[in-house]
Amino acid sequence: MIILAIETSCDETAAAVVKTQKSVIKPLSSVVSSQIPLHRKTRGVVPEVAARAHIRKINAVVKKALTDARIGLKSIDYLAVTNGPGLITSLLIGTEYVKALSLAINKKIIPTNHMSGHLYSAFLQNPQLKLPSINLIVSGGHTYIVLLASKNKIKIIGQTIDDAAGEAFDKVARMLELPYPGGPEISKAALHGKRDYDFPRPMQYTKDYNFSFAGLKTAVLYKIRDEKLKMSDPQVVADLAFSFQNAAVDVLVAKTIRAAKQYKAKSITLSGGVAANKKLRKDLGDAAKKEKLKLYVPDFKLCTDNALMIANAAAIKLQGGFKPVNYTKVKVNPGLEI
Numbered sequence: 169m170i171i172l173a174i175e176t177s178c179d180e181t182a183a184a185v186v187k188t189q190k191s192v193i194k195p196l197s198s199v200v201s202s203q204i205p206l207h208r209k210t211r212g213v214v215p216e217v218a219a220r221a222h223i224r225k226i227n228a229v230v231k232k233a234l235t236d237a238r239i240g241l242k243s244i245d246y247l248a249v250t251n252g253p254g255l256i257t258s259l260l261i262g263t264e265y266v267k268a269l270s271l272a273i274n275k276k277i278i279p280t281n282h283m284s285g286h287l288y289s290a291f292l293q294n295p296q297l298k299l300p301s302i303n304l305i306v307s308g309g310h311t312y313i314v315l316l317a318s319k320n321k322i323k324i325i326g327q328t329i330d331d332a333a334g335e336a337f338d339k340v341a342r343m344l345e346l347p348y349p350g351g352p353e354i355s356k357a358a359l360h361g362k363r364d365y366d367f368p369r370p371m372q373y374t375k376d377y378n379f380s381f382a383g384l385k386t387a388v389l390y391k392i393r394d395e396k397l398k399m400s401d402p403q404v405v406a407d408l409a410f411s412f413q414n415a416a417v418d419v420l421v422a423k424t425i426r427a428a429k430q431y432k433a434k435s436i437t438l439s440g441g442v443a444a445n446k447k448l449r450k451d452l453g454d455a456a457k458k459e460k461l462k463l464y465v466p467d468f469k470l471c472t473d474n475a476l477m478i479a480n481a482a483a484i485k486l487q488g489g490f491k492p493v494n495y496t497k498v499k500v501n502p503g504l505e506i
C-alpha cells in the first residue's frame with residue numbers, strides 16, 4: 169500500500185509518502201516547507217497569513233514528495249490528511265486540497281489526528297517498542313500523557329489545564345525578548361545559564377497526571393518585574409531561560425515517570441515539538457533508565473510538524489482496521505482531542 173499524506177494544521181506545509189507491507193511502514197519521502205521566516209515579523213502565527221502561504225506552497229510540496237518517492241499519482245492507494253486539531257484556516261487548505269485530489273484520482277482518504285501523528289512518530293524507527301507504553305506529547309498547542317495499552321488504544325491520562333508546554337516556552341521567550349519560535353531559543357540561551365532562580369514546579373506532586381504552566385510563566389514575569397531585570401544583559405536572559413527550562417522539564421519528567429510506574433509501562437515515548445529540547449530528552453532518558461525503562465524519541469526533524477508522522481499514523485490507523493472514507497466524509501475539527 170502506498171499512502172500520500174498532507175499536513176497543514178499550523179504553519180508548516182508538508183507532504184510525505186510511505187509504503188506499507190504488513191506491519192512494516194517504510195518512509196519514501198518527506199517534504200516540509202516551513203513558514204518560520206514569514207511569522208518571525210509578528211513573533212507568532214497569524215492564521216490568515218499562514219493559510220495564504222499554504223495555498224502558495226502546497227502544490228509544489230506535494231509534487232516534490234512524489235518526485236522524491238519516485239512515484240506518480242497513479243501509484244497511490246490512499247490519501248491521508250490532518251483534519252484536526254489546528255488552525256481552522258490552515259486545516260482547510262490541506263483537507264480541501266486532498267478532497268479535490270481524491271475526486272481527481274478516485275482514491276479514498278484517511279482523515280488523521282495531528283496529535284496521533286506526534287504520538288506515533290516515536291514508533292517510526294521503533295515500531296516494535298513494547299506496550300503498554302506511557303507517552304508524553306509536548307507541542308505548541310498540547311501537553312498530554314497518554315497510555316497505549318495496544319497500538320490503536322489511546323487513553324488520555326493527563327493533560328495541561330492551561331498553557332501547553334510549547335506555548336509556555338514561546339511566551340517566556342517573548343518576555344526574554346528572544347526571536348520566534350521561542351522554544352529552541354530558550355534551550356540555546358539556557359546553555360549559558362549560571363544562576364537558578366528556583367522557579368515553582370506547578371502541580372509536580374498532585375496525584376493526577378495533569379500539568380499547569382501558567383503559574384510558572386507568571387513567576388518568570390514577576391521575577392523580571394520585581395528584580396527590574398534587563399534583557400539587554402545576555403547573562404540575565406541565559407539565567408532566566410535556564411531556570412524556566414529546569415522547572416518545566418522537572419515537572420514533565422516527574423509526572424511521566426510516575427505514570428509509567430503506576431501503569432506498569434514497558435516503555436516510554438516522548439514526542440511533539442518540545443521533544444526537540446535536549447534537556448528534556450536527556451533528563452527523561454536518565455529517569456527512565458533508573459526505572460529500567462527505555463525512552464523512545466523521534467529524530468529531531470520528526471518532532472516538529474511534518475507529514476511523515478501523519479502518513480505513519482494513517483498507516484497505523486489502517487492496520488488497526490480503519491476503513492478509508494469518501495471525500496464527502498472528511499470534516500475539519502480544529503478542537504479535536506487525541
Ligand SMILES: Nc1ncnc2c1ncn2[C@@H]1O[C@H](COP(=O)(O)OP(=O)(O)OP(=O)(O)O)[C@@H](O)[C@H]1O
Nearest residue numbers: 307308309310334335351352441442444445472473
Ligand atoms: N528545542 C526546543 N525546546 C523547547 N521547545 C521547543 C524546541 N523546539 C521546538 N519547540 C517548541 O515546539 C513547539 C512547536 O511544536 P509543534 O510544531 O509540534 O507544535 P504545533 O504543531 O504548533 O502544536 P500542536 O502540535 O499542539 O498542534 C513550539 O512551541 C516550539 O517553541
Ligand SMILES: [Mg+2]
Nearest residue numbers: 307308472473
Ligand atoms: Mg504539532
